[in-house]
Amino acid sequence: MNGEYSLDTTEGMAASGDPPTNNAVDDYDAEEALERQREEENKIKIKLKSFEGGVYECGLTAAKMSVMVANMLDALQETDLTKIATREPIPLQNDAVTNKALEKIVEWVDHHWDDPPIDPDFDDEKERRNEELSHWDKQFIDIADQGELFDIIAAANFMDIKGLVEVGAKHICNKIKGKSCTEVREMLKIHNDFTPEEEAAIHKENEWIYAKD
Amino acid sequence: MCNPFDSIDSIGSIDCIPFPIYLGFNWWTSRGIDSTSSIDYNTDSKAIIMSRNETQNMRSRSNHTIRPQVRGKDSLDRFGDDLCRLLLSYLPLEDRFRYECVSKQWQRLIYETQTELSFKYRSLDSFGVNINDKESVNEILDILDYLSPINVLS
Known part of the structure; x- marks a missing residue:
């Protein structure tokens, strides 16, 4: 009886003591392995085809930052990933995906492919929202031609690349900061579809905020 | 097929x-x-x-x-509501009040993503509306239709 009991406790101790450390090692290993896999996969190049017909090459991990492209690749159920490289280019059927826009998008995902993927379970949305753009992103998105800038944002939105849409949105918000309504309209070429009376009414309603200036 | x-x-x-x-x-x-x-x-x-x-x-x-007229590529009017809403969601509250009258699309979308209000030192956000100034606070709450429950932090 006694012997059996002591055997039980040692077993119990082993059971309660070991798994957590094992799990931690497993987690670490899994993370490492995933990172290595992402790195390997990014060496595989796939081709993306713009709306205008231009074909651009991009690492697989980088391309998967586009949820749309990732879904398309998943739908293929291709187990041998290297075969994806030999496939025909993926057509991106939206008129915002011009050659220039796609070139810039490929540049962005190639730079950001090793960012930690956004974890939907972990709510860091608010933090990311308030984060300043990195120096690289700032230079990347500072595009003189507004049509091209809007193309990139619309194309990134179409391809479902959250990070890039965010960069674009933050850039535009930074640009209009502190401007008046008229200046914003001029800058972003927005058509004023209010009648003068309607506009005056809104002005009056929000008068207290203008009074602060 | x-x-x-x-x-x-x-x-x-x-x-x-x-x-x-x-x-x-x-x-x-x-x-x-x-x-x-x-x-x-x-x-x-x-x-x-x-x-x-x-x-x-x-x-x-x-x-x-x-907007019956076709807008150019460099006009923000080309963006649909979804993308526009996302873009405006990065504006601070103060700018939202100011830009409400930019266009009808903006007016429609600008407060939708404002689901939080924050108070600093007993005053509202960055513009100094005192929390005890019930009239002003009510006015603001009237405009902000999309707030989730408000947490007042000290």
């Missing part, structure tokens, strides 16, 4: 068809996949096509009723 574009075999002709957006996807994925599994994909992508068409309809309707 209900994919109407199975007969089209050159990628060039697909390019000429503007809508639905996912046509290329449909065609592309159905290649090299056996027929049993591609039926699944067809139903899947059909659902996507329908939802795409729906939002597109909504956008074009609002374009027709509110």
Whole structure:
């Protein structure tokens, strides 16, 4: 009886003591392995085809930052990933995906492919929202031609690349900061579809905020 | 197989068809996949096509009723409500009040993503509306329709 009991406790101790450390090692290993896999996969190049017909090459991990492209690749159920490289280019059927826009998008995902993927379970949305753009992103998105800038944002939105849409949105918000309504309209070429009376009414309603200036 | 574009075999002709957006996807994925599994994909992508068409309809309707003229590529008016809402969600509250009168689209969307209010030193956000100034606070709460429950932190 006694012997059996002591055997039980040692077993119990082993059971309660070991798994957590094992799990931690497993987690670490899994993370490492995933990172290595992402790195390997990014060496595989796939081709993306713009709306205008231009074909651009991009690492697989980088391309998967586009949820749309990732879904398309998943739908293929291709187990041998290297075969994806030999496939025909993926057509991106939206008129915002011009050659220039796609070139810039490929540049962005190639730079950001090793960012930690956004974890939907972990709510860091608010933090990311308030984060300043990195120096690289700032230079990347500072595009003189507004049509091209809007193309990139619309194309990134179409391809479902959250990070890039965010960069674009933050850039535009930074640009209009502190401007008046008229200046914003001029800058972003927005058509004023209010009648003068309607506009005056809104002005009056929000008068207290203008009074602060 | 209900994919109407199975007969089209050159990628060039697909390019000429503007809508639905996912046509290329449909065609592309159905290649090299056996027929049993591609039926699944067809139903899947059909659902996507329908939802795409729906939002597109909504956008074009609002374009027709509110902005009949075709806008240039460098005009923000080309963005649909979804993208515009996302963009405006990065504005601080103070700017939202100021930019409400930019256009009807902005007026419609600008407060939708303001789901939080923060108070600093007993005053509202960055502009000094005192929390005890009930009239002003009520006025603000009237405008902000989309607030989730408010937490007042000290």
